[in-house]
Amino acid sequence: MRILLVEDNLPLAEALATLLAGAGYAVDTVHDGASAEAFAAAEAFDLVILDLNLPQMDGLAVLRAMRARANPAAVLILTARGTPEERVKGLDLGADDYMTKPFDIGEFEARVRSLLRRQAGLRASTVSLGPVTLDLVSRQFAVAGQPLDLPARERALLELLFMRAGKVVAKERIIQSLTALDDALSDNAIEQYASRLRKRLAPHGLSLRTARGIGYYLEQAAAE
Structure with missing residues (x-):
């Protein structure tokens, strides 16, 4: 899962980026609204964590531009501007959730997980395929x-792949989801990860299959 973190408070941005990366997310961080708008227009993100008080371009303007382009990323507003009017304005413009500073880290992590589950079309806290189960918390x-x-x-x-079982996930989407812009991940590296994962899953009745020239998909192996 790939996250764009937009926060002009540098210590807070660094702390949140470290927290999210430690949870296994690919995180890109920017500190002003103009950069946020450019990143959101050029790259595919599952979630945008968006401050409102930003230099160069206000966070609500970034959100407005994203939704005008029909950008499907979930948006969590994270700001000190917590009046009811500000919350209504942000939600009406297309934000999916709203947290005011200061905030509880545990609640923040839970809201991030909830929004990413929603993005994947999942409601339950666990997903199973054959004997393999993913705890979404x-x-x-x-x-x-x-x-x-x-x-x-x-x-x-x-x-x-698990959260899109049976559907082909393109290599480009995999690279975007697994890496931030300052990481390097080649097609060959993806193929190596897929090959190792295929061997690990085979004893458990799951097949990681290749859609040649496109990407990969996961399914239960056919019963013999």
């Missing part, structure tokens, strides 16, 4: 109740 996988330990990038790839 902890973002951990288990097989028949036992933890399935995976390296970070393989876990992120499995999560992306």
Whole structure:
């Protein structure tokens, strides 16, 4: 899952980016409204965390521009401007959620997870495919109740495919979801992660298949 964090308070931005990256998200951070608007127009994000008091371009103007382009990213407004009028204005412009500063970190993390579940069209707190289950709160996988330990990038790839089981996910979408702009991830690297993940999943009845020239999809292996 890829997140754009828009916050002009540098210490807060760094702390939130570290928190989100530690949870396995790919995070891009910008500190002004003009950069936020440009990033949102050029890149695909699952979630935009948006401050309102920004230099160069107000956060509400960024939100207005995003929705005018029919940008589908979820938007969580995170601001000190917490009057009812400001909340109504932000929600009417297309924000999905609104938190005022100061805020509780645990609640912030829960709202991020909730918005990303909503983006994926999921309502329950767990998703299962065959014997493999993904806990959407902890973002951990288990097989028949036992933890399935995976390296970070393989876990992120499995999560992306798991929540879109049966649907082809393009390589470009995978790269965007797994990396921020300052990371480098090639097609060959994706193929290596997919190959390793395929071997890990085969004993559990799941097949990671290649849509040649397009991307990958996950499904239950056919019964023999």
